[in-house]
Amino acid sequence: MTISLPISVRRTPAPPPGTIGVGQPEPVASPAFRENAKRQLQNTQMRKNLRHATTTIRNKRLLRVAEVPNWEDVRSAGAALKDRIGRHLDTYLAQAEENLTKAGAHVHWARDAEEANRIITGIVKSKGVDEVVKIKSMVTQEIEMNEALEDAGIAAWETDLAELIVQLGHDRPSHILVPAIHRNREEVREIFKKEMGQYGTPPPDKMSNDPPILAGAARRHLREKFLRAKVGISGSNMVICDTGTVCIVESEGNGRMCLTLPETLISVVGIEKVIPTFDDLEVFMKLLPRSSTAERMNPYTSMWTGTTDGDGPQELHVVFVDNGRTNALADPEGRFALRCIRCSACLNICPIFERVGGHAYGSVYPGPIGIILTPQLRGINSPIDKSLPYASTLCCACADACPVKIPIPDIIVHLRNKIADKKKHDKRPHLEPTVMIPVNWTFNSAKHFEFVQKAVSFAASTALKNTDYIGPMPWPASPWTRARDIPAPPAESFRQWWKKNRGGQR
Ligand code: SF4
Structure with a gap:
């Protein structure tokens, strides 16, 4: 059974506040960070969810990192390797293309998101299908691949649990690794109850908010999509140049299903993801799981080199993306x-x-x-x-x-x-240089500095008669002072004290 796309799974605007959950994504044409932040700060539920989740991962990561006696050396090795890759990126990419092609993969190059989406959509259309299953991938989100596929009438089903929650919630990811980190289990239950049945297998009628129950509902919902899909789309954590091997690390096993069941696999890879040799994998396999999910080893590490007759996808496409x-x-x-x-x-x-x-x-x-x-x-x-x-x-x-x-x-x-x-x-008005004129004057000469100190102490002692802190001040100091108490300047500066007590000796 093919589920057609009666309504957008990706593009539908987020539900109005107070319906499903409270975490509302910022619009794509987003205002500046400050305005977004102000709006998000009012979302107390999201802040609670985030504080709990980040504190847990952070503390666990510290434990796992402490287990590696030469952690600093491994970090340095990772940094040095990445810098070498950057210095010789042209050579490594050419080598990767050569060995991927030898292994039977088709390699494509995309300068930007538009070109990448054109290539991917073209491959999917050539297979005559209207849906794909996909593994969580940052680069496909960066190029807005799901939206491009949707424009071409193709549904891209997210199979990572957190991405599924985000997709069904008509939401956007809020974290690189845990895209639904802003949702708690009750919100997830509501999303599943309201949305899942519209796009395939519905959840059980009486579903609690227990994580294993929610995961079971997602597993059943996704299974039919895995078994039906003719095309799978993945990202890649690393592409190994000397063997032409693509590598993915993941936690849920949904990746393994996408990488093995469909007949055609498209792997979308940022050009910086190449690593020179198979041996270099060791460094990143030590750094990545401990730093991300705070695990010694991630549950699933998949590597594939070209295609194998009668086993797994019979056609492999690797799309290298520059996009800036x-x-x-x-x-x-x-x-x-x-x-x-x-x-x-x-x-x-x-x-x-x-x-x-x-x-x-x-x-x-x-x-x-x-x-x-x-x-x-x-x-x-x-x-x-x-x-x-x-x-x-x-x-x-x-x-x-x-x-x-x-x-x-x-x-x-x-x-x-x-x-x-x-x-x-651009010759646009800019506050900083104007502020720097008096700052420059003050710090350019000891006499000026002394004068400003005296003036500030005098003003403070006159204005702050009964208090020892500076409270809210008028603009332009208001954004800083309305949330912070600044200690009042001392009546006597250090210089004055030194002059009085040490006779100005140096
Ligand atoms: S995501 Fe990880 S590797 Fe990337 S900058 Fe942050 S800490 Fe470093």
Whole structure:
């Protein structure tokens, strides 16, 4: 039985607040991060769900990492390997193409999302089907493949449990690894009850919100799709150049079903995902499971080299996607973002992400990696993209957690510089240089500095007679001071004290 697509599974706008769940995705043409964040911060249920989930994964990750005595060395090895891959990417990609082709795969190259979607849609259409099963994949979300397939009348069924929840909830993912992290089990039950039956096998009539019961309903719903599908679509964690092998790590086994049951398999791969040799796999297989799901080893590791007669897919297509990656590679500081292995350790440790959730970032890549990767892939022209590098307190926790040592805070500062330069170049009004004029005057001379100190102490002692802190102030200080109490400046500065007590000696 083929389920036709009476209504969109992907595009239907999110339900109005107060219906299913409360986590509402930001619109695709998203406003700046600050506005998104304000809206998401009001969602107390989502914040509760997120705090619980990120705290659990974060603590578990620390335990698993502590078990590896040379963890720092493995991190350094991963970083060095990724940098070498970036330096010789042209050579490795050519080698990957050669060995994939020798093994029987068809290799395609896509400069951008549009080209990638044209290639993928063309392959699916050539098989005469109107549905595909797919494995969770960041790059297919990045290029909005499901939407492109839907435009061509093809349904792309998500088979990862969390992605299924997101798809049935007409929602968008909020986390790289746990896309439905903003939903709790009661919300999941409601989504399954309301939506599942419209797209295939319905859930049992009396379904509790127990995770095994919910997982069982999803398993039954997906099984008919697995058995029926003629085309499967996957991403890839790594493509090994010297053997032409594609590799996927996953936790649920849905990937294994997509990789083995359909007759045709299409693997969509970001060009930075190649690794030189089979031996290099060892480094990433140590780093990735511990940093992502906090496991010593992920439950399913699938590797396939071409096709085998009578076993698994008989046709394999690998679509390499650039979509802004070569632009990032051309930036000597920004290119380190391409080391990313999408483990999401930086998301789970980020205080901003924990509070605002993934939807505030207006991109499939949220959290610290999102704020350095998205503006490099998409440019810094839209309100959301140029606001992303400011979605950080620069606390540096992300850099400490990153298994491939991406200097995330340095790249954030670098991108902020780029945005400031662009504003200057566009001759648009920019507050920062104006603020810097008095700052420059103050710090340029000891006399000026002393004068400002005295003036501030005098003003503070006059204004703050009965209190020892500065409360809310008028604009432009209001955004900072309305949520923070600043200690009042001391009546006597250190310089004054030194002069009085030490006679100004040096
Ligand atoms: S930036 Fe580092 S920590 Fe964050 S997802 Fe990528 S590899 Fe993981």
